[in-house]
Amino acid sequence: MNPVVSVFRHPPDGGRGYHRDTRVRWALEEVGQPYSLRYVTFSEMRRPDYMQLQPFGQMPVYQEGDLTLFESGAIVLHIAQRFAGLLPGGPDARSRSIMWMFAAVNTIEPCIASGSVGYLEQRLQQLALVLGEKTWFEGEDFSVGDLMMVSVLRPLKDSDILKQSRRLQNYVACGEEREAFQRALNAPPSVRRTSGRSDENLSVENFAL
Ligand SMILES: N[C@@H](CCC(=O)N[C@@H](CS)C(=O)NCC(=O)O)C(=O)O
Incomplete structure (x- = not known):
């Protein structure tokens, strides 16, 4: 099964790729590993089922079979170790x-x-x-x-x-x-926000972006 990466349903950066899911998706693009996306809202990130995956209620979360990881650095390192292409040979x-x-x-x-x-x-x-x-x-x-x-x-x-x-x-x-970065940046266009607030009734000021 392909890994699943959580991404903002309505990215506060308007889709400019400044959130930390971009580095994870970029790593997957570099190693040529297909993946799926899980779209999350700020409210969903506060729910107990999500906080079991990410105890701080943040994104990204990475799921690969039985493995669940949070912290973008740990996720990117895992991808580099798990799939060839991002770590030198020596x-x-x-x-x-x-x-x-x-x-x-x-x-x-x-x-x-x-x-x-x-x-x-x-x-x-x-x-x-x-x-x-x-x-x-x-x-x-x-x-x-x-x-x-x-x-x-x-x-x-x-x-x-x-x-x-x-x-x-x-x-x-x-x-x-x-090219891998461009693919990560340009996909998924459907999550791009053209205007308006990032999410329902939660204030963006209270969050790390
Ligand atoms: N150290 C964490 C930081 C995660 C983080 O700050 N995520 C931001 C998006 S880039 C977030 O979820 N903000 C919403 C919040 O803090 O509630 C990582 O690298 O994964």
Whole structure:
């Protein structure tokens, strides 16, 4: 049975792919694994049956047979380990690729969430320095580390802070140009929201988007 990924029925970002299901669907697209979607509303995410799957009442949730996972980082790592295509062959390169994945969710993403511009500028300068003129962190080969780093940096792409770094801007653009990313971004068009509030009677301000 194909994996099932939960996605917002009415994505508050209007379908721009900034929610954390995109990284999961991108990973599945990269490895060529077909999947199904479960559309959830904010209210449904508060129901006991959903909270048994995701104790914080958030998305994404990933279900594959008897396995249920939450936390987008854990899900993407599982996909990379379960299906070929996102982890390099050599053990050292594999570990480095996973290290970059953690750097994205554990160092860069919290820094973005902190809202501290000075702190973020410093981290991004350091990140750009390590990337150098390489296309990806492991050189020519795209890996799960890049998938997660691009996913985390994407929401900054129109901000002055990312515009300061040609390298990181190119890096994000290269990620977004990948066919697998485009498939993840453009599917499923049916969930796109054209106007209006995100969900029934629950206020969006109270949620992590
Ligand atoms: N650390 C979690 C964060 C999940 C998260 O913040 N999900 C957001 C959508 S991107 C959400 O469900 N927000 C609704 C809420 O917090 O109620 C992950 O990476 O999966």
